[in-house]
Amino acid sequence: MVRDLPVADLVDRALAGEPRAVARLISLVEDDSPRLREVARALAPHTGRARVIGLTGPPGVGKSTTTSALVSAYRARGKRVGVLAVDPSSPFSGGALLGDRVRMGAHAADQDVFIRSMATRGHLGGLAVATPQAVRVLDAAGFDVVLIETVGVGQSEVDIVALADCAVVLLAPGAGDGVQAAKAGILEIADVFAVNKADRDGAETTARELKHAISLGRREIRGPSWRTPVVMTVAARAEGIDGLVAAIESHHEWAAARGEFAARRLARARAEVESVAVRELRARLGELRGDLLDRFAAEVRSGSLDPYRAADEVIAAVTGEGWLDHRRGY
Amino acid sequence: MVRDLPVADLVDRALAGEPRAVARLISLVEDDSPRLREVARALAPHTGRARVIGLTGPPGVGKSTTTSALVSAYRARGKRVGVLAVDPSSPFSGGALLGDRVRMGAHAADQDVFIRSMATRGHLGGLAVATPQAVRVLDAAGFDVVLIETVGVGQSEVDIVALADCAVVLLAPGAGDGVQAAKAGILEIADVFAVNKADRDGAETTARELKHAISLGRREIRGPSWRTPVVMTVAARAEGIDGLVAAIESHHEWAAARGEFAARRLARARAEVESVAVRELRARLGELRGDLLDRFAAEVRSGSLDPYRAADEVIAAVTGEGWLDHRRGY
Numbered sequence: 001m002v003r004d005l006p007v008a009d010l011v012d013r014a015l016a017g018e019p020r021a022v023a024r025l026i027s028l029v030e031d032d033s034p035r036l037r038e039v040a041r042a043l044a045p046h047t048g049r050a051r052v053i054g055l056t057g058p059p060g061v062g063k064s065t066t067t068s069a070l071v072s073a074y075r076a077r078g079k080r081v082g083v084l085a086v087d088p089s090s091p092f093s094g095g096a097l098l099g100d101r102v103r104m105g106a107h108a109a110d111q112d113v114f115i116r117s118m119a120t121r122g123h124l125g126g127l128a129v130a131t132p133q134a135v136r137v138l139d140a141a142g143f144d145v146v147l148i149e150t151v152g153v154g155q156s157e158v159d160i161v162a163l164a165d166c167a168v169v170l171l172a173p174g175a176g177d178g179v180q181a182a183k184a185g186i187l188e189i190a191d192v193f194a195v196n197k198a199d200r201d202g203a204e205t206t207a208r209e210l211k212h213a214i215s216l217g218r219r220e221i222r223g224p225s226w227r228t229p230v231v232m233t234v235a236a237r238a239e240g241i242d243g244l245v246a247a248i249e250s251h252h253e254w255a256a257a258r259g260e261f262a263a264r265r266l267a268r269a270r271a272e273v274e275s276v277a278v279r280e281l282r283a284r285l286g287e288l289r290g291d292l293l294d295r296f297a298a299e300v301r302s303g304s305l306d307p308y309r310a311a312d313e314v315i316a317a318v319t320g321e322g323w324l325d326h327r328r329g330y
Numbered sequence: 331m332v333r334d335l336p337v338a339d340l341v342d343r344a345l346a347g348e349p350r351a352v353a354r355l356i357s358l359v360e361d362d363s364p365r366l367r368e369v370a371r372a373l374a375p376h377t378g379r380a381r382v383i384g385l386t387g388p389p390g391v392g393k394s395t396t397t398s399a400l401v402s403a404y405r406a407r408g409k410r411v412g413v414l415a416v417d418p419s420s421p422f423s424g425g426a427l428l429g430d431r432v433r434m435g436a437h438a439a440d441q442d443v444f445i446r447s448m449a450t451r452g453h454l455g456g457l458a459v460a461t462p463q464a465v466r467v468l469d470a471a472g473f474d475v476v477l478i479e480t481v482g483v484g485q486s487e488v489d490i491v492a493l494a495d496c497a498v499v500l501l502a503p504g505a506g507d508g509v510q511a512a513k514a515g516i517l518e519i520a521d522v523f524a525v526n527k528a529d530r531d532g533a534e535t536t537a538r539e540l541k542h543a544i545s546l547g548r549r550e551i552r553g554p555s556w557r558t559p560v561v562m563t564v565a566a567r568a569e570g571i572d573g574l575v576a577a578i579e580s581h582h583e584w585a586a587a588r589g590e591f592a593a594r595r596l597a598r599a600r601a602e603v604e605s606v607a608v609r610e611l612r613a614r615l616g617e618l619r620g621d622l623l624d625r626f627a628a629e630v631r632s633g634s635l636d637p638y639r640a641a642d643e644v645i646a647a648v649t650g651e652g653w654l655d656h657r658r659g660y
Contacts, residue, residue, distance in 0.1 A: 040636035048633050059389040132637075156486055269637070270627035274615055277641035281611050281649075285604055297600035303378050306370035307462075307599070311606035319611075319649035 007035050011042040014141045017080075019114060022141045026116055029133040032279075040133065046140035048265075050082070053248060054148045054164030056157070056186055061172045062196040066235040066244075067149045071107050073241045074145045080112040082138035086131060086150040086157055114143060127156045128275040132163075132268065162189040163268040165261065166248050170194050171210065173202035187213060190228050191255075192247045198232035198240065207232060226254055284318055292317050337365050341372040344471045347410075349444060352471045356446055359463040362609075370463065376470035378595075380412070383578060384478045384494030386487070386516055391502045392526040396565040396574075397479045401437055403571045404475045410442040412468035416461060416480040416487055444473060457486045458605040462493075462598070492519040493598040495591065496578050500524050501540065503532035517543060520558050521585075522577045528562035528570065537562060556584055614648055622647050 002010070002020045013021035028039055053070070057063050067083060074081045107113040118131055131148065138146045148164060150157040161167050169190035195207050207230050214228050229247045233240035255261040285293060293314055299305035332340070332350045343351035358365055387393050397413060404411045437443040448461060461478065468476045478494060480487040491497045499520035525537050537560050544558050559577045563570035585591040615623060623644055629635035
C-alpha cells in the first residue's frame with residue numbers, strides 16, 4: 001500500500017511521477033500530518049520549475065470549464081498539467097453539472113494530468129498552508145503547469161490566486177459584473193482577464209467596462225507597465241483558449257524580463273514561510289497555552305479585559321516577556 | 331467632524347447610539363488603526379448583551395433578502411438591529427438587484443437599524459480580526475441583535491458565522507444543493523436551516539434531503555441533543571420569517587439551558603484573542619523581521635530550505651531560542 005510507505009519512498013515515487021504517491025503526499029499536506037516536515041524537506045530541492053497559474057472569478061462564470069479547456073490546451077503543447085481545485089462548486093470537487101464531469105473524465109484517463117480537489121474547510125488558515133504545499137508536491141512531481149482554481153469570493157481563496165505566477169480573473173457578460181468584481185476585490189489581482197461565455201449578450205460591454213476600469217486603475221493594477229489584457233473566451237467550445245494561453249505567455253515574458261516573475265515568487269515564498277510560521281505559533285498558542293487562552297477568553301467574554309490586551313498577555317506567555325517590552329515601547 | 335474626535339468621545343457618542351460615531355469606530359476597526367487598542371479597551375465593559383446571528387449559504391440563495399426580512403421582523407419586535415455584510419454580492423455592499431436595494435432603502439431611514447458592509451479584502455486574516463471587533467462596536471452601541479451575513483464560500487467567511495450565537499444556513503431548492511452545501515462545509519455549522527425560495531419546485535425535496543442528512547449526521551451536527559430545524563421561507567415575500575425567528579429563539583433557549591450559549595461565547599472570545607494574537611505575531615514577523623523573512627524566503631525560493639525549517643528560524647528570531655528548543659524536543 002502506498003499509504004504505508006515511508007516518506008522517503010513516497011517522495012521517490014512522486015518524483016518519478018507515480019500518481020498514487022502524488023495523491024498520498026497531497027493528503028499528508030492537507031491533513032497537516034506530523035510527517036509534513038519530512039515531506040517538505042525532501043521536496044524542497046526539486047521545486048521551482050512548474051509554472052503556477054491561478055484562476056478565479058465569481059460563481060457561475062465558468063471557472064471549471066475554463067480550467068478544463070486550459071488543461072487540454074497545455075496538453076496539446078506537450079505539457080504535464082496538475083490541477084488544484086479550491087472551489088466547493090467545482091466539478092473537480094464532485095458537485096457538478098454532468099457535462100462538466102464528462103469533460104473532466106477525458107482528463108482522468110490521461111496519465112500526464114493530475115487533478116485534485118483541496119478541502120476548503122478545516123483549521124483556521126488551513127488553506128493558506130495546504131495549497132502552496134500541494135503546489136510543491138506537483139512541482140516536484142514534474143508537472144510543467146499547475147493550475148489553481150479558486151472561487152472568487154473568500155479572502156483566503158483570492159489571496160492564493162494573487163500569489164500565482166499568473167493570476168487569471170474570469171468574468172461573464174452581464175450588467176454590473178465589472179462592478180461586482182471590483183467589490184469582490186478581484187479586479188486588482190488580475191494579470192489577465194478573460195470574459196467567458198463571450199457568445200452571450202453584453203460580452204463586448206463587459207470587456208469595454210473592464211478595459212475602462214484598467215485604464216483608470218493603472219496604478220492599482222499590478223506592475224507599472226503591464227497592461228492587463230482582456231481575452232474573450234467561450235470555454236465550453238474551447239474558443240479563445242489559445243488566445244488566453246498566449247496572454248498568459250505574454251505576461252510571463254513581460255514578468256520575466258522585468259523581474260516581476262522573480263519578485264512574485266519571492267513574495268510567494270515569503271507568504272508561505274509566514275503562513276507556516278503563523279500556523280506554528282497558532283498551534284503553540286492553542287495547545288501549549290490552552291488553559292491560559294481559555295482564562296483570558298473568559299475575561300474577554302465578561303468584558304473585564306479587551307481582546308488586544310488579552311492577546312498581549314497570551315503572546316507574552318508564549319514568547320517570553322520580550323514581547324510585552326516591545327509593545328510597551330511601541 | 332466625527333472623524334477627528336478623540337476615541338473616548340467617539341465611544342461616548344457610539345454608546346449613546348449616534349450612527350456616525352458607530353460608523354467611524356467600525357472604520358477604525360477595519361483599518362486596523364493604531365487607535366484600535368484604545369477603542370477595544372473603552373468598549374469592553376459595554377459588550378456581551380447583543381445577540382449575534384450569522385447567516386450564510388451559497389451564492390444566489392437569497393441571503394440579503396432574508397437578512398432584510400429578519401431586520402423587519404426584529405424591528406417589529408422592538409429590537410434595534412445592526413447588520414454586518416461580509417459578502418461582496420450583498421446589496422448592502424452596493425452590488426445588487428434594484429429590488430433588493432429598494433428594500434434596504436426602507437431600513438436606511440430607520441434610526442434603530444445600522445447596516446454596514448465589511449471589506450472582504452485586505453491583509454491576510456483581516457476579516458477574522460475586523461468582524462468580531464465590529465460586532466463589539468454594535469454590541470456596545472446598544473443594538474439588541476447583530477446579523478452577520480457572509481457568503482457561504484470562503485474559509486474565513488464560514489468560520490465567522492460558525493462562531494455566532496446562532497448560525498443560520500440558507501439553501502435554495504434544486505437538485506444537488508444539499509450535496510453542494512456539504513461540499514462547501516456549511517452543513518455542519520448550521521444551528522438552523524432555512525430553505526428559501528420555498529415556493530419553487532423541489533423545496534420539499536431539498537428539505538427532506540436536509541432532514542435526512544441531519545438524521546445521519548447527528549454526531550457531527552453541533553450539540554448532542556439539538557435537532558437542527560429546517561424552516562421553509564420565501565424571504566422576498568416575508569413568508570416563513572416568523573418561523574425562522576421562532577427557530578432562532580428555540581435554539582437560543584436550548585443553548586442557554588444546556589450551557590451551549592456560554593460555551594459558544596467562550597469559543598468566540600477565544601477565537602478572537604487568538605486571531606488578534608496571530609495578527610500581532612504576524613505583524614511582528616513581517617515588520618520587525620522583514621529582512622530576515624526575505625532572506626529565508628529567498629532560500630525557500632531557491633529550494634535550499636523548506637518552508638517549515640524557514641518558519642522555525644523566523645519564529646526563533648522573533649520569540650527567542652526557546653522556540654527551537656521546543657521544536658527539537660517535539
